[in-house]
Amino acid sequence: MMSNTSGARVAPSYSVAAYRGLWDRRAAPNSIGAFRRACIKGVPFVVDLTTGAIDHRELISEGLFGQSTVHVFLKAETLDTAHEILDGASLSKNIHVVASNAKNGDLLPVFCRDTGVSFSHCGFYLPLGSPNEEPISAQGRLTPAESEQTRMVLHESIDIVQDIAEMRMYSHDRDTAVRSFLVGLFGDDKHYVKVSDLVEREFLISQIEG
Amino acid sequence: MTLTEKAVFSRREFPIDSTVLEDLVEKSLRTGFRGTTLYCGYARLTDRLTGKGLLAEVEARVDGFFRLQQRYGFEEREAVSTVGIRGSRFALLIFWEVFHVLAPGGLWLDIDDVGLCRGTPLTEKDLPDRDYYREALTCLTEERRGDYLLRVYRKESPALIGGDVKDDGWTFGILTAGPSAAAAKLVEDILELGSVNTEVIICGPDPGGSPDDDRVRRIDLDRPEPRGWITRKKNLIADAATYGNLCIVHDRFVIPRNFFDAMRRYGSVFSTLTFPQFYFPEVTKTVPQRYPDYQALLQDSNLEETFSHKTYHADRIFHPQYDDFLETAFCCGGLYVTKRSLWQFCRQDESLYHCEWEDVHFGLDSQRKGIPHRVNPFTFFESVNGHPLLCTRMHTLNANGTTSRSLFHVSDVQKRLARRYSPLFKPVVNRSRNEYYSGIIAAFNALEMVDESLQMSMKDVSHCRGLFDFWKEIYRRVASLPLVRREDLLALYNLLTSFVYAHQNCLVQSWIRNTELSLARLNPGTVKGMSLLTTLVRTARSLLGTVPTRDRLVNAAISVGRELLPLYLRIPVPSSGADLSPFVSLLLYYWEVERYYPVIFPADSPSSASSSPPGPAERARMRERFLGSASAKNLVFVQSDNERLPTVWSDEND
Numbered sequence: 001m002m003s004n005t006s007g008a009r010v011a012p013s014y015s016v017a018a019y020r021g022l023w024d025r026r027a028a029p030n031s032i033g034a035f036r037r038a039c040i041k042g043v044p045f046v047v048d049l050t051t052g053a054i055d056h057r058e059l060i061s062e063g064l065f066g067q068s069t070v071h072v073f074l075k076a077e078t079l080d081t082a083h084e085i086l087d088g089a090s091l092s093k094n095i096h097v098v099a100s101n102a103k104n105g106d107l108l109p110v111f112c113r114d115t116g117v118s119f120s121h122c123g124f125y126l127p128l129g130s131p132n133e134e135p136i137s138a139q140g141r142l143t144p145a146e147s148e149q150t151r152m153v154l155h156e157s158i159d160i161v162q163d164i165a166e167m168r169m170y171s172h173d174r175d176t177a178v179r180s181f182l183v184g185l186f187g188d189d190k191h192y193v194k195v196s197d198l199v200e201r202e203f204l205i206s207q208i209e210g
Numbered sequence: 211m212t213l214t215e216k217a218v219f220s221r222r223e224f225p226i227d228s229t230v231l232e233d234l235v236e237k238s239l240r241t242g243f244r245g246t247t248l249y250c251g252y253a254r255l256t257d258r259l260t261g262k263g264l265l266a267e268v269e270a271r272v273d274g275f276f277r278l279q280q281r282y283g284f285e286e287r288e289a290v291s292t293v294g295i296r297g298s299r300f301a302l303l304i305f306w307e308v309f310h311v312l313a314p315g316g317l318w319l320d321i322d323d324v325g326l327c328r329g330t331p332l333t334e335k336d337l338p339d340r341d342y343y344r345e346a347l348t349c350l351t352e353e354r355r356g357d358y359l360l361r362v363y364r365k366e367s368p369a370l371i372g373g374d375v376k377d378d379g380w381t382f383g384i385l386t387a388g389p390s391a392a393a394a395k396l397v398e399d400i401l402e403l404g405s406v407n408t409e410v411i412i413c414g415p416d417p418g419g420s421p422d423d424d425r426v427r428r429i430d431l432d433r434p435e436p437r438g439w440i441t442r443k444k445n446l447i448a449d450a451a452t453y454g455n456l457c458i459v460h461d462r463f464v465i466p467r468n469f470f471d472a473m474r475r476y477g478s479v480f481s482t483l484t485f486p487q488f489y490f491p492e493v494t495k496t497v498p499q500r501y502p503d504y505q506a507l508l509q510d511s512n513l514e515e516t517f518s519h520k521t522y523h524a525d526r527i528f529h530p531q532y533d534d535f536l537e538t539a540f541c542c543g544g545l546y547v548t549k550r551s552l553w554q555f556c557r558q559d560e561s562l563y564h565c566e567w568e569d570v571h572f573g574l575d576s577q578r579k580g581i582p583h584r585v586n587p588f589t590f591f592e593s594v595n596g597h598p599l600l601c602t603r604m605h606t607l608n609a610n611g612t613t614s615r616s617l618f619h620v621s622d623v624q625k626r627l628a629r630r631y632s633p634l635f636k637p638v639v640n641r642s643r644n645e646y647y648s649g650i651i652a653a654f655n656a657l658e659m660v661d662e663s664l665q666m667s668m669k670d671v672s673h674c675r676g677l678f679d680f681w682k683e684i685y686r687r688v689a690s691l692p693l694v695r696r697e698d699l700l701a702l703y704n705l706l707t708s709f710v711y712a713h714q715n716c717l718v719q720s721w722i723r724n725t726e727l728s729l730a731r732l733n734p735g736t737v738k739g740m741s742l743l744t745t746l747v748r749t750a751r752s753l754l755g756t757v758p759t760r761d762r763l764v765n766a767a768i769s770v771g772r773e774l775l776p777l778y779l780r781i782p783v784p785s786s787g788a789d790l791s792p793f794v795s796l797l798l799y800y801w802e803v804e805r806y807y808p809v810i811f812p813a814d815s816p817s818s819a820s821s822s823p824p825g826p827a828e829r830a831r832m833r834e835r836f837l838g839s840a841s842a843k844n845l846v847f848v849q850s851d852n853e854r855l856p857t858v859w860s861d862e863n864d
Contacts (some may be wrong), residue, residue: 024715025704026437029697040561041520159723163698167730197696201714201723203521207512
């Protein structure tokens with residue numbers, strides 16, 4: 001586990017983040033209930049604002065961006081879009097922005113709010129990508145500064161696919177291959193976060209395998 | 211003699227040389243120890259040590275019921291010594307007991323294998339370093355001699371529970387979720403126990419019908435929480451409690467009339483306790499059936515991570531005997547007896563809700579901090595409900611450390627009662643058949659993927675009488691549903707979590723993923739065979755454990771298959787090739803339940819059997835036979851000091 005510049009641990013307990021909140025039978029995926037449940041249980045989560053399925057105002061009014069319990073990865077089109085969305089909201093240092101339009105190869109930049117004032121580059125986010133491509137089809141051209149600044153690398157698991165017909169197209173060991181590739185690219189001193197839609201299953205597996 | 215244990219507990223020997231022990235003890239006792247030191251250890255003392263009157267030995271057979279307070283008082287000894295206790299599975303209990311015997315300002319000599327003083331799989335903290343003891347104990351000297359570590363501690367301050375030990379008052383907290391005749395009766399019975407300093411706090415909605423009495427009050431959450439926020443409710447009860455002794459129960463119990471006698475016999479210096487809990491499936495109460503009262507997580511690696519994730523696998527939860535103990539044992543969340551000060555020291559984790567293994571987590575948290583979870587065997591609580599999933603089998607932990615997965619616990623006596631006295635049985639389901647069927651049918655019809663052609667009505671189940679045939683009809687339709695998205699599966703499995711048991715979400719997600727993978731990968735041409743194989747393998751795996759060897763798995767699948775194949779062929783096979791094992795497992799379970807529980811719904815009244823209960827002589831014979839059953843031996847009773855505990859059939863408890 002690594003630390004940020006202020007000494008706080010990044011994603012302190014988990015190497016998994018919830019893709020659509022910590023949904024269950026009483027809290028539908030991407031619902032306020034699912035995000036609140038993730039907060040209560042201390043599980044970091046992604047909020048994808050690019051799909052239009054989530055009303056960010058609800059999350060702001062619930063205080064989910066101001067809480068200091070878990071890390072939130074806000075996926076917006078650009079950092080500027082994120083600024084507009086978050087304008088006036090109470091924000092904690094736990095808020096990160098994933099800029100989905102600012103691709104570096106397949107990698108999306110992640111910005112952290114370490115100082116509590118402005119966002120700065122701190123890592124990368126690898127979307128799942130299409131099933132026919134290699135895990136990373138075109139390796140991003142990382143500048144030395146970007147490599148230096150990278151502390152965390154997130155990658156989407158194949159379990160974020162929700163359409164059963166589409167699942168068939170992904171190799172079952174893709175997650176492992178992606179993880180190995182990323183570690184090879186960034187080194188083993190970074191913090192890697194698997195973005196999963198089945199987080200509690202992941203925990204169960206880690207117990208069994210332990 | 212010193213401390214001993216039954217051989218079956220396989221304590222690790224403490225082979226210290228007697229001259230080394232003499233040397234270590236004598237040297238230490240010369241450094242400030244006064245009077246006679248109470249010796250509580252597994253190493254045999256030499257005459258030289260005992261002859262000088264330096265040490266007074268505790269002679270006892272140690273098991274989960276080990277107590278020191280009754281003989282040695284509370285914080286009365288000026289000096290104590292423990293030797294070689296960490297090789298015992300009961301080490302934490304011994305430590306707890308010795309700590310509470312020692313007076314503030316007293317000295318404690320502890321000698322043990324140095325390799326065992328580095329913590330346990332549960333926590334890296336050695337016993338004196340755990341939170342409950344750490345502030346109270348100061349290490350004065352530490353010396354390593356070969357493989358042994360000697361430490362002398364001084365107890366700086368009284369035990370945290372000291373104030374509550376002197377308090378003879380009791381706060382009973384009852385959790386409610388709505389109208390509850392059982393809760394009202396529980397309140398009435400508690401008040402009739404006759405203790406002067408007693409109060410009852412109901413936390414939740416008014417159950418209705420409870421006595422109008424100054425000693426009863428009600429509190430509640432700020433707003434209703436449909437998930438069952440029992441952790442919060444229990445914390446609220448502890449916060450509101452007037453007295454130092456707490457008994458927190460869910461509203462499905464009958465309190466025993468000898469509750470206070472059992473607590474007096476146990477002693478006032480207790481940690482977190484529960485009692486044996488039994489469900490009696492028929493009215494003569496001949497066959498006590500163990501409820502998940504005292505359990506243990508069987509896992510000795512990766513515990514830190516598991517604890518931090520707060521996600522536990524039901525397949526790793528076992529029922530030990532009541533006199534057994536593990537650091538990962540825990541009292542069932544339905545019934546706690548503890549001290550208010552202990553509860554405040556180690557509170558329930560409010561991020562966990564009903565059926566989220568909040569009790570496993572609480573047990574691990576407590577024991578990591580040094581507070582053992584134990585059983586008071588001197589009475590039992592009757593649960594008015596059976597466990598919805600454990601009517602026929604439960605995972606059992608044997609004293610020698612082996613496990614019996616899915617131990618079939620229905621005794622021959624119960625089978626006989628079911629055959630001859632079926633009208634005496636309680637219904638498995640507490641709602642009428644119509645109400646039960648119609649509720650599930652409505653939920654099924656409300657599924658998004660159930661179009662008009664698949665809609666069900668009560669006519670479709672008019673031939674059904676029980677659970678197996680009804681759920682088979684449901685499953686017949688489930689097997690033909692178009693399942694294309696994850697949300698379809700979530701909605702589908704909600705039928706089970708809403709109407710059968712509120713399974714943990716980690717398990718539901720595993721079901722969903724298994725079904726998804728089967729749908730995404732199976733070749734429709736091999737559907738039937740693959741579904742059968744998957745089911746058999748899964749069933750065999752649940753019997754054998756999570757990581758069986760291939761040979762064992764195959765043999766078990768063949769064995770399970772032989773028994774279940776005829777039944778399995780009566781169960782519809784999904785045309786899509788979907789692995790819907792949770793439904794199939796439920797069908798197999800209900801098939802078994804109906805063999806031994808003759809009354810399924812309240813209105814059922816089997817006419818072919820006697821409705822008058824067996825006479826006293828026959829009851830006595832049946833009880834005697836029950837005592838010889840595997841259920842009685844492995845789950846219900848333990849032999850302790852020539853006494854069979856708990857007492858189930860005394861007149862008082864009848």
